[in-house]
Amino acid sequence: MGILDRIRSRARPAANPADIRAYFNRAAGDEEHYPSTIDPRIWHVKLVLEHLGDVPEGKVADVGCGKGRFARIVKERFPRARVVAMDLAEAMLRGAPADLERVAGSMTAIPLATESMDAAYATESLEHAVDIPRAVEELARIVKPGGRILIIDKDAEAWGRLETPQWERWFGRRELERLLARHCRRVWSQPISYWEDVPPDGLFLAWFAEK
Numbered sequence: 275m276g277i278l279d280r281i282r283s284r285a286r287p288a289a290n291p292a293d294i295r296a297y298f299n300r301a302a303g304d305e306e307h308y309p310s311t312i313d314p315r316i317w318h319v320k321l322v323l324e325h326l327g328d329v330p331e332g333k334v335a336d337v338g339c340g341k342g343r344f345a346r347i348v349k350e351r352f353p354r355a356r357v358v359a360m361d362l363a364e365a366m367l368r369g370a371p372a373d374l375e376r377v378a379g380s381m382t383a384i385p386l387a388t389e390s391m392d393a394a395y396a397t398e399s400l401e402h403a404v405d406i407p408r409a410v411e412e413l414a415r416i417v418k419p420g421g422r423i424l425i426i427d428k429d430a431e432a433w434g435r436l437e438t439p440q441w442e443r444w445f446g447r448r449e450l451e452r453l454l455a456r457h458c459r460r461v462w463s464q465p466i467s468y469w470e471d472v473p474p475d476g477l478f479l480a481w482f483a484e485k
């Protein structure tokens with residue numbers, strides 16, 4: 275943990291998991307800020323699909339899936355794949371399509387078997403996980419050796435640009451690379467924007483890993 279993280283964790287009281295779940299169960303009703311669909315041309319979606327690799331009949335987990343806006347596209351693209359949509363908030367999961375395998379749980383104790391997934395991804399959910407090393411360990415645990423992991427989240431360098439609940443954290447590029455490298459043999463990252471042809475403005479990073 276760097277000096278900035280230590281200052282931030284002292285300044286912010288520990289989060290109660292029940293409060294975080296209640297917050298997102300309420301937030302599920304806010305379709306504007308927590309939408310159930312996403313334009314498939316958005317770069318974040320393309321990165322998920324590209325990085326998943328060869329999963330036409332494989333198993334993919336969307337960890338912290340919200341209403342499954344990414345998972346529904348993965349399922350459309352790979353109709354024979356088993357797509358698991360996992361989230362802390364049941365009300366979010368109720369908004370996800372019924373042809374996904376919807377699972378309630380925390381990404382710090384993912385209720386899926388070890389090495390049961392060909393790929394796993396987490397878009398803007400790790401920032402809420404509180405115990406970040408544990409959540410990254412869990413993402414890696416459920417993926418088979420050789421399987422892919424993708425995390426899309428916000429850059430700590432941009433902290434302050436948006437309003438955030440008190441438990442939210444953003445990440446240094448090297449910080450998450452190091453956490454992933456504890457469990458994965460290949461790790462890399464890059465700044466991204468919503469549109470591939472628009473230069474990244476520093477808010478989003480994508481971390482890629484191969485276990």
Ligand SMILES: C[S@@+](CC[C@H](N)C(=O)[O-])C[C@H]1O[C@@H](n2cnc3c(N)ncnc32)[C@H](O)[C@@H]1O
Binds near residue numbers: 361396398
């Ligand atoms: C900003 S939303 C992103 C949802 C989705 N990934 C997307 O991009 O649409 C954050 C999601 O993370 C979920 N979440 C928060 N803490 C979590 C945890 N510990 N385990 C699993 N999901 C969690 C919330 O319930 C919420 O649905």
